[in-house]
Amino acid sequence: MRLEKCWFCSSTIYPGHGIQFVRNDAKIFRFCRSKCHKNFKMKRNPRKVKWTKAYRRLHGKDMTQDSTFELERKRNRPERYDRNVAENTLKAIKKIDKIRVAREARHHSMRMKGKKAIEQQAAAKELEQSIHLVKAPAALQEDPSLTLPKIRVTVSRSQTEDAWKNNDNAGNPLTWWHRKLNSTLSYARLVY
Amino acid sequence: MSASFTSKWSIVGRSLLGSLSNNLVGTVKTTHEVIPRSHYNSIFSQQQRTFIQMRTNLKVVDNSGAKRVMCIQALKGRRGARLGDTIIASVKEAQPRGKVKKGEVVYGVVVRAAMQRGRCDGSEIKFDDNAVVLVNKQGEPIGTRVFGPVPHELRKKKHLKILTLAEHIA
Known part of the structure; x- marks a missing residue:
């Protein structure tokens, strides 16, 4: 029993699955499902289709070079059957698979390392730049009663105190904006 | 449009x-x-790949001398012949000084079909074109060579000679 790889998406094809197309020069194209077969018929390049393994490898999304892939490699040398070797191989498969999964997870976490900071930065920038969508700047300036210090105090006095105590960056203008936003929103809720 | x-x-x-x-x-x-x-x-x-039926043109992939034959009868199957089936065909194009002449009625085994055929394990196989190897009534090939890939299902159909002559077995 041999587990083949799909020509398009590189997933494993188990026996009895998929379709294979034999070109006249005897090159065999195996497909795991009709989705891959259809994409092939549409002459799509698997390197340009985002969900394929080829794309992910090419764009550094997945781990490419690792010693754990050596086990799964196709070998053209026939092995003489040996019960002990077979047993050891079966044990090794589990072990190596575990290692591979761990390494892949590490690769993913390394790749995603700076993502949260970037996202937060972008969010902060957006809040700073487009607060006027929530509240008109002129309205804020001309009528300080609109910002409702009274309600702000009554609603979130305990919270703010806690925040002052706990948060290091409570003096940050950003958090100040958050609080202001919350208070205005709660005011709106009170009005309607 | x-x-x-x-x-x-x-x-x-x-x-x-x-x-x-x-x-x-x-x-x-x-x-x-x-x-x-x-x-x-x-x-x-979107063109439907269908059975090999009457008036289907097939490429001849052996050195019998015929180049193109037209199916005139599928020997088995109500709807037509598929991969590995035997057909009766008439020779439409032939090389000069070949073993078969234009206009002859010959038997042939479909060795490649564009319509997919299920395999014994449940997967499917299909080829680029419709191709045939000419045989006599006893099922022995007329030519001495077979070009291109052929499926291993021919073994089940007892066309071992074609399999041994073939370049590639898919």
Whole structure:
């Protein structure tokens, strides 16, 4: 029993699955499902289709070079059957698979390392730049009663105190904006 | 494109097109060029790959001398022949001084079919074209060589000679 790889998406094809197309020069194209077969018929390049393994490898999304892939490699040398070797191989498969999964997870976490900071930065920038969508700047300036210090105090006095105590960056203008936003929103809720 | 246009609009549209057809000839060509290549391909790939039936033209992939045969009878199956089946065919094109002449009626084994055929394990196989190897009534090949890939299902059909002659077995 041999587990083949799909020509398009590189997933494993188990026996009895998929379709294979034999070109006249005897090159065999195996497909795991009709989705891959259809994409092939549409002459799509698997390197340009985002969900394929080829794309992910090419764009550094997945781990490419690792010693754990050596086990799964196709070998053209026939092995003489040996019960002990077979047993050891079966044990090794589990072990190596575990290692591979761990390494892949590490690769993913390394790749995603700076993502949260970037996202937060972008969010902060957006809040700073487009607060006027929530509240008109002129309205804020001309009528300080609109910002409702009274309600702000009554609603979130305990919270703010806690925040002052706990948060290091409570003096940050950003958090100040958050609080202001919350208070205005709660005011709106009170009005309607 | 013009076909879809007529199907969308009713008879009125058709008559309109008919009256304008002389003017349209020039424009139709340009619109065909406008169609992206991928769309063009999909039109052709939608063609149904079907059984090998009466009047199907097949390529001859041996050195018997025939180049193209036309199926005149599938020996098995109500709807036609498939990969590995035997057909009766008439030789439409032949090389000079070959073993078979143009117009002869011959037997042939379908060694490649564009229509997919299920394999014993449940997967499917299909080929680029419809191709045949000519055999005599006893099932022995007429030629001495077989070109291109052939499926291993021929072993089940007891065409071992074709398998041994073949270049590639898929």
